[in-house]
Amino acid sequence: MQFSDAHCFLCGTTITPDQRTPVFAEWLQTKYNLQHKELLLLDKSVSTFSQLTIPCCDSCNINHVIPLEQEIAQAAEKGMTGFKDLSEQKLFQWIGKMFYGTLVMELIKEADPLIMPEYAVSENPKMQGKFQSFFMVLQSLRIPMVFSDFMPCSLFFLEIDPTEDELPFEYQDELTTMAFSIKLGSVAIVCTLLDNGIIKRALGKFYKITEGQKLHPVQLAEFKARVFYAAYIFNVVPDYFIRPGKPEDEQLILDTLIDDVTAEVFNPWEMTAYAHMLEEMLKPWSIREKDILQNPAQPLSFIVDEQNNFKPLQTFSKV
Incomplete structure (x- = not known):
């Protein structure tokens, strides 16, 4: 589990600065015209959906993240029926990737914040424990895993x-x-x-x-x-x-x-x-x-x- 721009958010391997993936997939941004929609981060800095990207190695991106997003995009076209036909594990992985991706970006920002948050997530030991447990089950995105x-x-x-x-x-x-x-x-x-x-x-x-x-x-x-x-x-x-x-x-x-x-x-x-x-x-x-x-x-x-x-x-x- 690494919170830096130099490591893949999912497998932790060392990567180059250009190896990144969107927290919110491009299909989602295109479908709902989100690219320039603003997001306020915990340190009071402003980002946009298109700027919100996380470090991700080519292997995790090509073999795991992109195929998952393609599957979710196809399900979304069918509305409620499409989502309910998906396995809960796929939905957990998709939501988990967006949640954890947002968390990674917030923690990277905390290392050099615009304004230090009143309650820094990185300084909360209980939260670190929760994130470690979550990181373990999120590995089901890249490792064959049965709950x-x-x-x-x-x-x-x-x-x-x-x-x-x-x-x-x-x-x-x-x-x-x-x-x-x-x-x-x-x-x-x-x-x-x-x-x-x-x-x-x-x-x-x-x-x-x-x-x-x-x-x-x-x-x-x-x-x-x-x-x-x-x-x-x-x-x-x-x-x-x-x-x-x-x-x-x-x-x-x-x-x-x-x-x-x-x-x-x-x-x-x-x-x-x-x-x-x-x-x-x-x-x-x-x-x-x-x-x-x-x-x-x-x-x-x-x-x-x-x-x-x-x-x-x-x-x-x-x-």
Whole structure:
């Protein structure tokens, strides 16, 4: 695991300055006209999607990154059906590459920042441990690897109603909690990395309510808030182990272990903290925390009614 422009982000081999690959693939930039769209990095410097590239050796790029992006691009053409037909492992690798690529660039920037972030990621020992675990499972992108009875992430698929949807592309991540969301046209994928699917199980009933439904963008924002907050209170880091193999084996098998004895899997869900997260997600609609917590026992929801049934919503009007 190397955080420098002189080493491949995936295999760590020494490379030349011109050996790089886009964090967000060229097909994605072209399809959604992202090349000149600006991104604000943690050190307050500004980049664009086309400038956001990571060091990558020719072997990893040609044999692993480009073929993966081609497969995802083909799936994206088919919308929700295409994404659901992909293996979860492929989607994990694709999202993992974008997440980790962003992380690599942020950590390279931290070595010579425009403005030093208040909470430098590189100075957080717990985060270093998480990134090392994540780097291990991300190697499945270049090494034949089987995850034994688990997937190192939670994946949520949501369909968006086009009536008031004005953003064909949307992307958001949170490096410290390893939460990620990306919206491509009418399909939104929300993901929490390095949780072994625990957050998906925890939010299973809520997620099921949205299945088969078309969400208004404000409902998508609420769903993201719930997932991102669940990632915020997720309190354990899985350990991964390579199962002992035989010389003739053609793939690695990974097992996992979560220490839920000395640590609670989730910290307590605090309604005020969740409301703050939801307020952040609902900024485009000018909804404030006081609106969300009018009834503290049952915070504002655009997805479910008081009986926890789905609330259809095509057009939004602030009450």
